[in-house]
Amino acid sequence: MSILVNKDTRLLVQGITGAQGQFHTAQMLAYGSNIVAGATPGRGGRTLFDRVPVFDEVEEAVARTGANASILFVPAPSAADAILETADAGLKLIICITEGVPALDMVKVLHVLREKDVTLIGPNCPGVISPGEWCRAGIMPLDIHLPGRIGVASRSGTLTYEAVHQLTQAGIGQSTCIGIGGDQLVGTGFVDALALFQEDPETDAVVLIGEIGGVKEQHAAEFVKARGFTKPLFVVVAGQTAPPGKRMGHAGAIITGKAALASSKIAALQEAGATIIPGPAYIGETVKQGLR
């Protein structure tokens, strides 16, 4: 088992005709993901990779192919529209890879999605992969994952890969790995991810990779303290050496206020009972020892 995506996921790819969309569709197909349709406005009617029909509209794609989840590679200016189109078509899982979505677009979009009970992963995220189910709805490297029973949740893309790589090198397989996205506003936070992992009988423990900025890690700590998540939790927070007041790439990765400091986040999670990984280099090692 796994969370969010599995063998029954029938994936739609929006923005499939763009360079990134095509490249990652090929990669997802190679991994084994069940991609049933693509959609790009104005580009419908063709078939890609000899098997993926492309539609103009999401509504039509869903009606014709039974797609039940969608992954978005659309340009940032169209991302809000594409997410809303997907929600309007009735899909309950949307994975938005797109980077650079305006924050005020997300304020409105999230308000609508909360009303409709739609799960959004991202935006500005690497997506979701469930290795044991051979379902990759994302852009992560193909060859670093190992089927297993550890969940991974992270705000960063490449740092997630790093964590997964260390786990796999240490012989520790993953149930599902989620990149929740680097933006300030994302659809699914650490708390949501932990709640899903808690319910998943095939996830034994979770590795959470935090970052400076925001209060997402503190929310996770509160959730754990409130017994919303009771499995072993391993935590690393990146950016311990980042100076305050400087923007570090991600929209969210800027330290403002004490709560945003790595040390505050680590303290909160430690108090909640999580095992603190001493640094990004020690993820595999720490989890391996902790699971003994």
Add this chain to the structure above:
Amino acid sequence: MSILVNKDTRLLVQGITGAQGQFHTAQMLAYGSNIVAGATPGRGGRTLFDRVPVFDEVEEAVARTGANASILFVPAPSAADAILETADAGLKLIICITEGVPALDMVKVLHVLREKDVTLIGPNCPGVISPGEWCRAGIMPLDIHLPGRIGVASRSGTLTYEAVHQLTQAGIGQSTCIGIGGDQLVGTGFVDALALFQEDPETDAVVLIGEIGGVKEQHAAEFVKARGFTKPLFVVVAGQTAPPGKRMGHAGAIITGKAALASSKIAALQEAGATIIPGPAYIGETVKQGLR
């Protein structure tokens, strides 16, 4: 018993310091309504009628007096703000007398109220009165009501008074009378009112006074057909002689399309099993005979 307002209603009056607010507050007090507070921004600190403290803010008025419902006599440009302020302060029943609220304001306000589960009566309505409970949260004449077991729901103000007057003259008392308001967009429709009357053990039958324009009467008919309302229902629809395409005062009272015609509404309600009152002059008479 009654619906919406009763002896336990602790009423706040917003816009209490205006001419209309003061006049009707005096009338409501005279009737016996339990008015616990008033509110007008910038006019807080005084006491009206030797017993009603006035506050600047609704939040403060609620906190200090335990008000649990509010009636609004605010200028139309401020109505949306005042309704939202009241909902934000936690009140679950808001009666908006104000006429002339822009329709697009109401589109947004209603969206918020639906999310918060707040009951709004109006705008552009005469309010609600429960004669047996001596609670008048409205602007209806004081001396036409009679405590009893018939519910009244109407889109019009003075036509409601006419209907109530005829009932009282015929010796038929009322449980609660609601003017749902003459605008196209109102918080509580006929369907909501019928649902409340259905649940009220002290209401035996309902008089519904419809008008040309819109489809509110058809919605009521569907609700009755679906057995949402099963008590005796008496119906009159005003505007049978109004010519199509002309605006008749109310924002909503314009006939556009067949559904808006009085005849369409009457047919729908008749099919749903309602007793049709042959004309506005025959309300008391018809109900009296029907109840025998």
Add this chain to the structure above:
Amino acid sequence: MKLHEYQSKALLAMYGLLVPHGGLAGTPAEARHVAERLAGPCVVKAQVYAGGRGKGGGIRVVHTPHEAETAAAAMLGTRLVTPQTGPQGLPVHHVLVEEALDIDRELYLGITIDSGTESVVVVASRAGGTDIETVAHDHPELILRQVVDPVVGFQAFQGRRLAIDMGLPASMARSLAGQMLALYNLFMAKDCSLAEINPLVVTTDDRVVALDAKLTIDDDALFRHEDLAALRDWDQFDPLEARAAKAGIAYVKLDGDVGCLVNGAGLAMATMDTIKAAGFSPANFLDVGGGADPQRVAMATDIILQDPSVKRILVNVFGGIARCDDIARGIVQAIPQERRALPMVVRLLGTNLEEGKAIFRASGLNVRFVNSLLEAIEALQALTVP
């Protein structure tokens, strides 16, 4: 509040919609000048607050500036009668002279507020250029709707969906969606209650152009659109209706002979129904509005009397707040000596009822008091008209 076509199109253009090139003309010579500037076949369109102008001769295709001048001369200064104006027609003070376009398809695009969903809805149809209510009745499947979520507003995907469902090629869907979004932005910014482009045409060179446009602004929102409020063209109103509107009285001229003066729109309609039940026809709808103060009542009475068809009057004021003596004073004051014999049925409820009756009695007016609508029916039937 309605706007003229040319006013509507100016707003459309401001919000990024394509409208035909053209210009407004108040004289035949100006119409010729506009046509000269446009250099090609033109359309001359009478500017009145009503549709159906084509059927009334209010839209003419012309091929030369001279023809434009002639067509404008035939319209300007006349009253245009269309199926929507009534027999008296509406005065034509301006014509709009526009380039004629080569049209491939005619679409319908409208935005309004839907009380069922309590939302703004965008309505579109491939059957543009005709009366949309007829289309809705005969071919409901041709009417497409998209409900707008108030949180995010109209979205491009909704526009593309409407375009594709109207049968347009996917390649045009994006630009049409853009036009719809522009109209939506206008609708919201200007507090419209209706924004209608019928037809929205696709030209043979694939441009999407608003050939006609009709905006109605929410009267209740005019307080925040003073610029628009100033555009109201009172000449397009029945003079009595205009006078009433300016005084805050809702008055609609009808074709019967019983004048009625009522407070409240619902009661006014009920009173009209009662007049009909008595075997008569109402001469008007009149809601004197809240409070019914003496000045307003006098003004309302005078407006009713200005209608030469009025042979009798039914007053139905259901007060509580209204003081009957005030109402009586207002009516008595407004009725001139020569109309004192006009039979009136008066039903009043409110404070100072006896004082009001006394004022009527002292006035010498031909008044019959009744206590209910049922009595009003009887009284109307018993009236002898002088």
Add this chain to the structure above:
Amino acid sequence: MKLHEYQSKALLAMYGLLVPHGGLAGTPAEARHVAERLAGPCVVKAQVYAGGRGKGGGIRVVHTPHEAETAAAAMLGTRLVTPQTGPQGLPVHHVLVEEALDIDRELYLGITIDSGTESVVVVASRAGGTDIETVAHDHPELILRQVVDPVVGFQAFQGRRLAIDMGLPASMARSLAGQMLALYNLFMAKDCSLAEINPLVVTTDDRVVALDAKLTIDDDALFRHEDLAALRDWDQFDPLEARAAKAGIAYVKLDGDVGCLVNGAGLAMATMDTIKAAGFSPANFLDVGGGADPQRVAMATDIILQDPSVKRILVNVFGGIARCDDIARGIVQAIPQERRALPMVVRLLGTNLEEGKAIFRASGLNVRFVNSLLEAIEALQALTVP
């Protein structure tokens, strides 16, 4: 993207907020002219992308046009150092000369996006004129917040509530609420990520004026604000950071001596943490961004090398998509002959790893390959710097 104070105030004024009378000056003479026009005591304010200007001598109160000229001359052309700029300071190319006001109270007003409530929040405090983060830490009870419902936007009642809770008289609450609404409208229309007025002053004659203003525009939304995007003042950036930003590389100069080149912001921070764990300090944060194509990698390498503090380099590119030979080529191409001895620890993962290694080996660069972050720590510790 930050805006200068004068640019922010121009937008504030456009949205109906009161700002002090004043004018921008690029020369001391211009400053004198503005002061002459204002005729009274003035404030001369250096225009830089940083706060804390008062402490750095970037804000001067002057009483005559001559004093204004002198104050401007002292600022213009210098680099202003404030607690927020770092020791190198920021260049002053313009000063804002404004009327001095008689101030009764100083308030704080800010609008930003709160990730907790996923909403726009309006923040206000009676403790304006000071560092708001210090207030938030020392006196959290003085920080007031109102969450904005995205359906209806900021409401007047929220503004009145903030005003009253800040201790303002109810009589002023309405006008202050109006100013808040104006700032909210600006925030939404211009896609701000931060709109801050600190202080918002109440003058002794009860006017509410924005004495300072700081707007930050959401970089991700600049595609719909081309006019604002053009206002970016590259002179206010560290030259290397500016060059990186123009190339789409996220680079932040730090004070260590280990240059690092990484793909991904999270991994870049993790790499910095790893450098620290090895007992060194990072010279920079650098996220080369998606794809890591050879040109970008070369540009990133060159930017790192421009920093004279850099004594060694750690490359950490976790590919999948990235081709290691491309990355190797980019780095090799960017390192000039005289820096070839610079010790580098390289950790690559991706396709064509062996080809990449071969290119490094053939280049003669002083490269040590590692396979993991743990090995990177060891390798850094084992390095001998020439």
